[in-house]
Amino acid sequence: MQPLTNRAKKLEKKPMTLAERAYLPAIFQGLSITMRHFFMKKATVRYPEEVRPFSPIFRGLHVLKRDEQGRERCTACGLCAVACPAEAITMVAGERKKGEEGLYREEKYAISYEVNMLRCIFCGLCEEACPKAAVYLQADKMAPPRFERDEFIYGKDRLVEPVDPAKRSERGIQLTPEQAEALRNKMAQQPA
Ligand code: SF4
Numbered sequence: 549m550q551p552l553t554n555r556a557k558k559l560e561k562k563p564m565t566l567a568e569r570a571y572l573p574a575i576f577q578g579l580s581i582t583m584r585h586f587f588m589k590k591a592t593v594r595y596p597e598e599v600r601p602f603s604p605i606f607r608g609l610h611v612l613k614r615d616e617q618g619r620e621r622c623t624a625c626g627l628c629a630v631a632c633p634a635e636a637i638t639m640v641a642g643e644r645k646k647g648e649e650g651l652y653r654e655e656k657y658a659i660s661y662e663v664n665m666l667r668c669i670f671c672g673l674c675e676e677a678c679p680k681a682a683v684y685l686q687a688d689k690m691a692p693p694r695f696e697r698d699e700f701i702y703g704k705d706r707l708v709e710p711v712d713p714a715k716r717s718e719r720g721i722q723l724t725p726e727q728a729e730a731l732r733n734k735m736a737q738q739p740a
């Protein structure tokens with residue numbers, strides 16, 4: 549029968565030598581490959597002790613932003629949850645009471661707000677859907693490894709940024725033209 553391609557290899561069925569029957573060539577060949585890889589530069593890192601540099605456009609752990617007066621921005625409208633393709637966000641809305649104006653910016657706020665980091669695909673659609681610039685994905689943090697699944701459900705205690713402005717995430721702040729230029733330059737230097 550005519551072969552379809554010329555890539556077919558005809559194998560000769562010759563009897564094995566004594567060394568081949570003892571698997572010696574195969575063992576030495578395997579060992580040489582192992583030794584070669586032993587001294588090569590590792591393709592992996594020892595995460596979490598060692599962390600690779602993040603891309604400037606990396607989308608990591610969520611943060612719920614405060615405004616310039618330290619009030620929570622989120623108004624529990626639910627748009628982020630609707631936009632989320634992984635159904636990773638859940639929340640319970642509440643009405644702001646008298647005297648709580650310094651805590652929540654809007655009359656409605658999120659009593660609870662949870663993101664399931666095991667479901668999340670870090671697409672950033674929640675960030676884009678938010679009309680209050682309240683939720684952002686941080687460029688320099690990801691959910692640390694844990695042994696229990698429950699620990700990947702992030703509530704407001706871990707999502708809302710600190711009141712102290714010095715400890716807040718830089719995400720969600722409008723970049724100045726100089727910062728934007730610096731970011732573009734940094735991205736241009738990244739390996740393709
Ligand atoms: S980043 Fe994407 S998957 Fe994760 S919570 Fe936001 S919308 Fe959902």
Ligand code: SF4
Binds near residue numbers: 622639680
């Ligand atoms: S984070 Fe934004 S989109 Fe999501 S509930 Fe709060 S205000 Fe609405």
